[in-house]
Amino acid sequence: MSTDQSLFAIPKNIHTHWASPENWRGEKGAAAKMGGGRKGSAWFELKAGAQRTLADVSGHSGTVRRIWITIRDRSPAMLRSVRLDMYWDGAATPAVSVPIGDFFGHALGRCVAFESALLSSPEGRSFNCNIPMPFRSGMKIVATNESPVDLSMFFYDVDYTLGDAHDADTLYFHACWQRQNPTTHQRDFEVLPRVSGRGRFLGMHAGVAADTQRYADSWWGEGEVKMHLDGDTDLPTLAGTGVEDYVGNGWAGNTDVTYAHAYQGFPLNDIAANRFAFYRFHIPDPVYFYSDIRVAVQQIGAAWVKSWVDNMRALGTPILDTSMAPIDLSKHETIGLFEREDDWSSCAYFYLDRPENGLPPLAPVAQRIPQE
Numbered sequence: 001m002s003t004d005q006s007l008f009a010i011p012k013n014i015h016t017h018w019a020s021p022e023n024w025r026g027e028k029g030a031a032a033k034m035g036g037g038r039k040g041s042a043w044f045e046l047k048a049g050a051q052r053t054l055a056d057v058s059g060h061s062g063t064v065r066r067i068w069i070t071i072r073d074r075s076p077a078m079l080r081s082v083r084l085d086m087y088w089d090g091a092a093t094p095a096v097s098v099p100i101g102d103f104f105g106h107a108l109g110r111c112v113a114f115e116s117a118l119l120s121s122p123e124g125r126s127f128n129c130n131i132p133m134p135f136r137s138g139m140k141i142v143a144t145n146e147s148p149v150d151l152s153m154f155f156y157d158v159d160y161t162l163g164d165a166h167d168a169d170t171l172y173f174h175a176c177w178q179r180q181n182p183t184t185h186q187r188d189f190e191v192l193p194r195v196s197g198r199g200r201f202l203g204m205h206a207g208v209a210a211d212t213q214r215y216a217d218s219w220w221g222e223g224e225v226k227m228h229l230d231g232d233t234d235l236p237t238l239a240g241t242g243v244e245d246y247v248g249n250g251w252a253g254n255t256d257v258t259y260a261h262a263y264q265g266f267p268l269n270d271i272a273a274n275r276f277a278f279y280r281f282h283i284p285d286p287v288y289f290y291s292d293i294r295v296a297v298q299q300i301g302a303a304w305v306k307s308w309v310d311n312m313r314a315l316g317t318p319i320l321d322t323s324m325a326p327i328d329l330s331k332h333e334t335i336g337l338f339e340r341e342d343d344w345s346s347c348a349y350f351y352l353d354r355p356e357n358g359l360p361p362l363a364p365v366a367q368r369i370p371q372e
Contacts, residue, residue: 004046006133006238006349013163014161014162014163014164015028015157015159015161015162015163016160017160017161017162018031018157018158018159018160019055019056019134019141019157019158019160020079020156020157020158021041021042021044021052021154021155021156022034022039022040022041022042023045024053024162025055025056026055026057026158028070029165030154042192043153043154043155044153044154045150045151045153045154046143046145046150046151046154047145048145048147048148048149048150048151049145049146050144050145051142051143051144051145052142052143052144052154053140053141053142054137054141054142054143054156054158055140055141055158055160056138056139056140056141057135057139057140057160057162058090058137059137059139059140060138060162060163060204061134061135061136061137061162061163061164061165061166061362062134062135062139062160062162062164063132063133063134063135063160063161063164064081064132064133064134064135064139064141064158064159064160064162064173065130065159065160065161066128066129066130066157066158066159067127067128067129067141067155067156067157067158067159067209068126068127068129068156068159068163068229069100069104069127069154069155069156070125070126070127070155070156071100071151071153071154071155072151072152072153072154073149073151073158074101074125075109075110076108076109076110076369076370077100077108077109077147077149078109078147078149078151079099079100079101079102079106079111079367080099080101080102080109080145080365080368080369080370081099081145081146081147081149081365081368081369082099082100082101082144082145082146082147082151083097083098083099083100083143083144083146083362083365084096084097084098084099084100084141084142084143085097085105085138085141085142085144086112086133086139086141086173087137087140087141087142087355088133088135088136088138088172088173088263088357089135089136089137089138089139089172090138090283091355091356093148093283093356094181094307095172095173095174095175095352095355095356096173096174096175097177097361097362097364098175098177098347098362099177099368100127100143100178101127102177102188102205102207102345102346102347103127103129103175103177103347104119104121104127104128104129105119105120105121105127105205105267105279106121106127107205107206107207107266107268107277107324107345107347108207108209108275108277108345108370109369109370110207110268110275110277111124111125112124112258112267112277113267114260114265115260116260116261116262116263116265116273116279116281117130117262117263117281117283118130118131118202118203118281118283118349119131119205119279125294126327126343127364131173131202131349132172132173133173134164134166134170134172134173134346135166135172135355138165138293139160139180141158141300143156143276146362146365146366147251151225158358162322167372170199171199171200171351171352171353172351172352172353172354173349173350174349174350174352174353174357175197175347175350176191176192176193176195176290176348176350176352176357176359177345177346177347177348177351177362177363178190178191178192178193178344178345178346178347178348179343179346179363179367180344180345181209181343181344181345181346181371182211182341182342182343183299183340183342183343183344184299184341185299185339185341186299186339187299188223188296188299189296189297189299189344190295190296191204191206191225191295191296191346191348192204192293192294192295192296192348192350193294193359194228194292194293194294194361195292195293195294195350195352195357195358196291196292196358197291197292197352197353197354197357198289198290198291198352198353199283199288199289199293199350199351199352199353200282200286200287200288200289200350200351201227201282201287201289201293201295201348201349201350202281202282202283202349202351203263203279203280203281203282203283203315203348203349203362204279204295204346204347204348204349205277205278205279205346205347205349206277206278206279206297206344206345206346206347207268207275207276207277207344207345207346208220208250208275208277208342208344209275209276209341209342209343209370210274210275210276210342210343211274211276211341211342211343211354211370212274214340214341215301215340217271217288218301218303218355219252219301219302219303219318220243220276220301220340220342221242221243221252221276221278221300221301222242222243222252222298222302222337223242223243223297223298223299223300223301224239224240224242224246224297224298224300225238225239225240225243225295225296225297225320226238226239226240226245226294226295226298227239227287227293227294227295228293228294228295228296229287229289229292229293230289230290230291230292230293231292232294236294236296237239238287238301240372242244243297244266246264246278246280247264247265247278247279247280248261248264248280249265250281252302256271257269262279262283263281263282263283263284264278264279264280264281265279265360266278267279270331281349282360293350295348297344299339299340299342299344300337300338300339300340301337301338301339302336302338303336303338305307310362341368343371345370
């Protein structure tokens with residue numbers, strides 16, 4: 001079936017459902033009952049410490065097609081305190097356990113407008129996800145408010161189909177959130193700790209709070225993205241050439257320019273606050289693995305004039321040495337490379353051949369709250 005034909009052909013025995021505050025279980029003929037059918041329950045209150053199931057299906061195969069959410073309190077603390085968990089096929093542990101903001105592409109608790117192939121926020125006030133999430137016998141999506149503050153308004157839709165036929169090769173969707181503040185000298189930041197199984201790495205969204213007290217306004221993203229695949233040990237199979245290169249840019253990213261393309265973007269570039277965010281989705285360039293995967297980013301910075309690094313060291317500033325030699329860019333310009341320690345966080349998206357991934361639980365909320 002061609003792509004065009006798929007838009008106007010109807011499949012057999014696949015039915016559309018929406019779970020929302022107007023129809024919690026997405027039941028047939030049961031939506032908009034409150035208020036006499038006149039918008040009676042568009043949102044709900046999620047009190048401090050409370051948990052609410054947003055969608056719940058059992059005994060059916062299907063696919064989550066779209067998730068849309070907006071909340072009244074979009075402060076950095078709340079975006080990191082509301083936890084989103086997703087379970088497939090009755091699994092005991094979630095395949096997805098993430099802070100709500102980071103999962104939808106709002107890194108560092110900062111809402112910005114952007115559009116990509118999988119995630120978007122048209123005006124920086126909403127959370128949209130179009131990543132397909134198949135299940136064979138059931139699914140459950142749960143929101144938990146782990147903050148000490150009541151969330152007065154939580155709007156959402158979980159749009160899914162039931163009756164989808166998934167064969168043995170169909171993979172389950174997973175996501176992993178990580179933070180290290182600060183990162184460790186000469187140790188790569190792990191975007192995705194080693195996961196065993198067969199699957200596909202879909203991509204990442206990452207945020208960086210740069211330590212300008214130690215490194216002034218030097219470039220923080222010279223480190224290479226590394227992917228260890230199928231038994232790789234010390235050295236990876238895949239390695240890029242720097243963060244800005246990984247997201248399709250070039251020559252550092254410490255400018256006031258932002259961009260958000262289908263598969264790559266730099267939607268947050270706040271030099272005044274030293275807050276940055278980037279993403280990359282491996283859709284046209286798939287990353288497959290057959291036994292295991294680990295994804296990391298080197299913690300390396302750069303100053304466009306090597307003398308800047310040397311002078312900082314001479315003054316006793318804690319610039320950490322690297323064994324890398326400077327790179328001659330021309331007869332008049334060199335680059336100084338050095339190891340850094342900054343505040344990094346990330347959300348990795350991947351598919352796996354099982355509904356549980358064996359990763360550690362999400363970090364406690366106190367370790368997630370961004371520092372301003």
